[in-house]
Amino acid sequence: MAYRSSQHLWRQTYRTVFRSTNPNVLCPRLKSKSQLPIYSASTFVLQRFYGSKVGESGAATSVSSSLKQAEVAKFAAIAETWWDIEGPFKPLHAMNPTRVSFIRSTLCRHFRKDPNCARPLEGLKIIDVGCGGGILSEPLARLGATVTGIDAVEKNIRIARLHAGLDPSTSSIEYSCATAEQLVELNREFDAVIALEVIEHVANPSEFCQSLAALTAANGATVISTINRSMRAYAAAIVAAEYILRWLPRGTHQWSSFLTPEELVLLLQRASISVQEMAGFVYNPLTGKWALSDDVSVNFIALGAKQIHRKAL
Amino acid sequence: MVGMALACTLASMPLTKSLSIAIIDSNPALGSRKHIPNDSIPDPRVSTVTPATLSHFKDIGAWEYIKKHSHAFFDKMQVWDYTGLGYTRYNAKDVGREILGCVVENKVLQSSLLSRLQDAGVGERIYPAKLTSMSLQSHFPSAVDMLDIETSNYSSRTSGDPKRHGCLAKLDLSDGNTLYTKLVVGADGAKSSVRKIAGLKTTGWNYSQHAVICTVKHATENHCAWQRFLPSGPIALLPIGDTYSNIVWTMTPHEASNHKSMHEDDFVKAINHALDYGYGPHPHSNLGFIDKFSWLAGGAISSMKESFEVPPKIDQLVSERMAFPLSLMHAHEYASHRVVLIGDAAHAVHPLAGQGVNLGFGDAICLSNIIAEGILVGSDIGELSLLKKYEKERKMANLTMMAILDGFQKAFSVDLGPINLLRAAAFHGAQYIGPLKRNIISYATGEQKWPLFG
Numbered sequence: 001m002a003y004r005s006s007q008h009l010w011r012q013t014y015r016t017v018f019r020s021t022n023p024n025v026l027c028p029r030l031k032s033k034s035q036l037p038i039y040s041a042s043t044f045v046l047q048r049f050y051g052s053k054v055g056e057s058g059a060a061t062s063v064s065s066s067l068k069q070a071e072v073a074k075f076a077a078i079a080e081t082w083w084d085i086e087g088p089f090k091p092l093h094a095m096n097p098t099r100v101s102f103i104r105s106t107l108c109r110h111f112r113k114d115p116n117c118a119r120p121l122e123g124l125k126i127i128d129v130g131c132g133g134g135i136l137s138e139p140l141a142r143l144g145a146t147v148t149g150i151d152a153v154e155k156n157i158r159i160a161r162l163h164a165g166l167d168p169s170t171s172s173i174e175y176s177c178a179t180a181e182q183l184v185e186l187n188r189e190f191d192a193v194i195a196l197e198v199i200e201h202v203a204n205p206s207e208f209c210q211s212l213a214a215l216t217a218a219n220g221a222t223v224i225s226t227i228n229r230s231m232r233a234y235a236a237a238i239v240a241a242e243y244i245l246r247w248l249p250r251g252t253h254q255w256s257s258f259l260t261p262e263e264l265v266l267l268l269q270r271a272s273i274s275v276q277e278m279a280g281f282v283y284n285p286l287t288g289k290w291a292l293s294d295d296v297s298v299n300f301i302a303l304g305a306k307q308i309h310r311k312a313l
Numbered sequence: 314m315v316g317m318a319l320a321c322t323l324a325s326m327p328l329t330k331s332l333s334i335a336i337i338d339s340n341p342a343l344g345s346r347k348h349i350p351n352d353s354i355p356d357p358r359v360s361t362v363t364p365a366t367l368s369h370f371k372d373i374g375a376w377e378y379i380k381k382h383s384h385a386f387f388d389k390m391q392v393w394d395y396t397g398l399g400y401t402r403y404n405a406k407d408v409g410r411e412i413l414g415c416v417v418e419n420k421v422l423q424s425s426l427l428s429r430l431q432d433a434g435v436g437e438r439i440y441p442a443k444l445t446s447m448s449l450q451s452h453f454p455s456a457v458d459m460l461d462i463e464t465s466n467y468s469s470r471t472s473g474d475p476k477r478h479g480c481l482a483k484l485d486l487s488d489g490n491t492l493y494t495k496l497v498v499g500a501d502g503a504k505s506s507v508r509k510i511a512g513l514k515t516t517g518w519n520y521s522q523h524a525v526i527c528t529v530k531h532a533t534e535n536h537c538a539w540q541r542f543l544p545s546g547p548i549a550l551l552p553i554g555d556t557y558s559n560i561v562w563t564m565t566p567h568e569a570s571n572h573k574s575m576h577e578d579d580f581v582k583a584i585n586h587a588l589d590y591g592y593g594p595h596p597h598s599n600l601g602f603i604d605k606f607s608w609l610a611g612g613a614i615s616s617m618k619e620s621f622e623v624p625p626k627i628d629q630l631v632s633e634r635m636a637f638p639l640s641l642m643h644a645h646e647y648a649s650h651r652v653v654l655i656g657d658a659a660h661a662v663h664p665l666a667g668q669g670v671n672l673g674f675g676d677a678i679c680l681s682n683i684i685a686e687g688i689l690v691g692s693d694i695g696e697l698s699l700l701k702k703y704e705k706e707r708k709m710a711n712l713t714m715m716a717i718l719d720g721f722q723k724a725f726s727v728d729l730g731p732i733n734l735l736r737a738a739a740f741h742g743a744q745y746i747g748p749l750k751r752n753i754i755s756y757a758t759g760e761q762k763w764p765l766f767g
Contacts, residue, residue: 085698093698097690104690116327118688139691166480167495167693 082133119144134160315656316500361667365759378425399740505658517642523569648700
């Protein structure tokens with residue numbers, strides 16, 4: 001498996017962030033922590049997985065309810081097809097083994113577990129943020145972890161519970177319809193917090209990273225995957241995936257809300273998480289298979305470790 | 314045998330060691346670890362194991378058990394036909410190896426694999442019964458069921474009732490047991506009941522040939538595998554140990570029943586006649602020009618220098634004669650949800666090249682690797698997408714071998730002048746063209762995956 005070392009990453013970040021004099025080099029979403037204007041309904045960007053944003057006071061405020069209804073309804077309409085391998089979620093099912101393979105090997109390395117056994121994640125408490133139908137939660141449970149899955153769409157949770165109940169090895173997964181912020185309020189903590197393909201749909205990624213960090217226990221790990229804001233990703237994830245191959249409904253992704261690896265590293269750093277490992281996913285159209293690689297120009301995934309701050313005396 | 318090899322392979326890999334395996338086999342010999350005495354007369358039911366399969370047995374630790382019993386390596390092979398127009402000799406030294414194959418009794422393979430499995434301590438259970446019925450639930454309830462489920466508050470756990478078996482496969486056995494499992498592997502031979510119950514269709518045809526098998530004794534030791542193609546089918550003489558050899562004689566059903574019932578001495582005479590001067594003359598060995606053209610031959614010359622030899626004369630018949638009908642069969646799909654077929658349940662071939670069980674062992678190795686890959690990424694091992702990966706890998710290889718063997722069977726069953734000459738040319742080609750010979754040997758011994766192009 002190929003991925004960048006954190007030193008290489010630091011060099012990249014330094015070059016992009018600190019050497020550049022243009023203040024607009026970063027995504028405008030990172031500039032302030034305040035609430036940002038809602039994108040227009042037609043662009044579909046608003047938190048598909050999150051029904052509410054957390055304001056400065058910490059109380060959950062709901063977004064314009066008509067939009068939320070439309071989003072939820074659109075998603076609920078295809079919710080039954082989560083587990084149809086040939087259905088609209090086929091690309092996600094195809095990509096899933098590669099994601100699980102990265103998570104498995106990096107978590108084993110982080111928590112010093114033996115990767116050569118059938119259930120290496122035994123004893124770890126993991127939360128899958130934005131779990132959808134449970135496509136990631138189930139393999140993690142089979143690998144031995146104690147899994148909690150949360151999603152903002154009620155129908156997804158129902159589907160996930162139903163499917164997980166069919167297999168004795170996954171029937172202990174705890175599913176709930178909630179947001180990360182709500183769990184932070186309940187002071188829940190997990191050894192590993194995983195949010196795959198979520199951050200590009202969130203209006204405030206900085207707040208989101210803070211929530212994920214708050215859910216991570218000391219010495220725990222945070223895994224985030226998203227799509228890079230690059231020209232190649234525009235061509236592949238939007239033009240090809242939404243318009244040509246029709247893998248995703250049009251308007252699923254908004255290019256301007258993608259994050260570059262450097263930005264993600266910075267966001268996580270502000271939340272006291274230092275990125276240790278990163279890899280890209282590449283799709284081979286000839287074989288139809290996904291693979292891990294060094295190439296982070298389209299899809300990429302990163303694992304960060306929670307830093308414990310020592311207070312100065 | 315193939316199913317047992319799969320269980321052994323799974324038990325020897327760290328990722329799959331913790332799988333709970335149940336073996337359902339009504340064969341009475343399976344329950345006990347009976348010691349097979351070494352000096353007993355070899356059973357006529359034998360298999361020729363290729364070096365590739367042998368190295369796999371060594372990897373999984375089964376070879377230690379097999380080598381305690383009688384087995385025979387052979388490093389030479391001679392193939393010719395009744396027309397006397399050509400012959401081919403193969404030698405393991407042509408490809409730089411020491412053996413071309415190993416002949417082992419089926420009961421030895423079965424008991425060695427079972428002993429290895431039991432010693433591995435993975436807690437497998439053996440059910441000496443037959444499968445009576447199987448039900449495979451559909452893999453996801455329809456949308457109608459979902460509407461009745463209450464939405465509970467967000468902190469509740471899924472009520473995982475351990476007795477609910479959801480979408481597992483349910484098997485009913487003839488002794489009254491009911492088993493629930495994630496994956497059913499059908500390794501129950503050409504008349505597979507797993508395949509019938511799962512509704513997997515097959516294509517095939519009967520060869521209108523029966524094979525008569527028996528064990529014979531001869532005066533000298535034999536380390537060569539002999540095969541002579543006669544008008545109604547090939548006769549093969551395979552060493553099984555010491556001065557014993559195994560005969561596999563393919564002929565028409567009528568002749569087969571004659572040969573099975575005729576007196577032992579007449580049968581021995583018939584064998585000697587078939588192997589020696591019966592039906593046609595011996596081929597000539599053209600050794601004179603080999604030395605002049607050895608630079609052209611391109612290697613593999615150790616067997617080119619060997620002249621035609623007559624097989625050893627058989628002294629007596631030492632076992633009962635068995636006859637089996639021969640056919641070709643191939644399943645359209647090797648897998649469906651929660652069910653997969655390996656070995657003869659998926660494909661049956663003509664025994665003329667000793668490849669049948671080796672294809673099955675290849676299936677077992679491939680399936681165990683695929684299952685390990687599935688466990689590595691936490692997927693459900695009975696999931697169709699995973700099983701289709703196994704099918705994709707094995708189907709092409711199996712079909713290629715089957716096509717070649719079927720081609721041989723048809724080519725040698727025609728007695729027409731031009732076809733005979735073509736066969737003679739093929740014999741000469743295989744005997745004297747070095748690269749072709751090396752290719753043939755590598756493919757037949759399992760070292761090379763595809764014929765001709767490696």
